[in-house]
Amino acid sequence: MSSVLADADEQKPYEVSISGNTVELTCPREFEGEIHWKQNDEQMKGYTGKQLLLENFSEMDNSGYYQCYMTEGNKEAAHTLYLKARVCQNCMEVNLMEVATIIVVDICVTLGLLLLVYYWSKSRKAKASPMTRGAGAGGRPRGQNKGRPPPVPNPDYEPIRKGQRDLYAGLNQRGV
Structure with a gap:
């Protein structure tokens, strides 16, 4: 006792x-x-x-x-x-070394993919032929082109005529 x-x-x-x-x-x-x-x-x-x-x-x-x-x-x-414990059915215990290894491997893979994409895009740029900027190439001319007049405005964007203004006047109440 x-x-x-x-x-x-x-x-x-x-x-x-x-x-x-x-x-x-x-x-x-x-x-x-x-x-x-x-x-x-x-x-x-x-x-x-x-x-x-x-x-x-x-x-x-x-x-x-x-x-x-x-x-x-x-x-x-x-x-x-x-x-006072928290439990779960499908939990997995991981130690600090496993977590650190996963993080380091993830960073290395991400950097490797980044370098791969960088060098792939760099080599692709070098192989491409130089593009000329013209009307057909998708570029617009810089400054005024003396050989051609300015382009004709697109009819889809021409101003609304006086007779049609009342039809579209209620759509947007901005100053005309």
């Missing part, structure tokens, strides 16, 4: 293992008799032993204070833990 009371002063950490939706708690105390469990000061029926296995753990329903205890005579020795 004195060993149980001596252990009460010494706080050892719980072992908590999370895998998928399952949380396993291991009582840190070495009790002589049978170990019982409480959640938020309510006895958990059917849970005895050093390990407590909580399947289908829910952060909302199962978070709270957990206590492993043993009753010896009229004395109770207990050890308490506050547990």
Whole structure:
């Protein structure tokens, strides 16, 4: 009985293992008799032993204070833990080196593609024949061309005649 009371002063950490939706708690105390469990000061029926296995753990329903205890005579020795865990069905645990490797590889691939596109476009430009800027080449002449008169305005964009103004006057109320 004195060993149980001596252990009460010494706080050892719980072992908590999370895998998928399952949380396993291991009582840190070495009790002589049978170990019982409480959640938020309510006895958990059917849970005895050093390990407590909580399947289908829910952060909302199962978070709270957990206590492993043993009753010896009229004395109770207990050890308490506050547990709030997020679990998920299809989670995958990744360590820091894996994350760093993924980021470095991603940056290298992106830079490689960038250089590939740059050199491909550079070599394509060098192979292309020089284009002359003329009316047929899609370029417009710079300045005034002395050999040709200015182009005729497109009839689709000619100004509205006086007789047709009232027909289009209500479409847009800007000054005419």
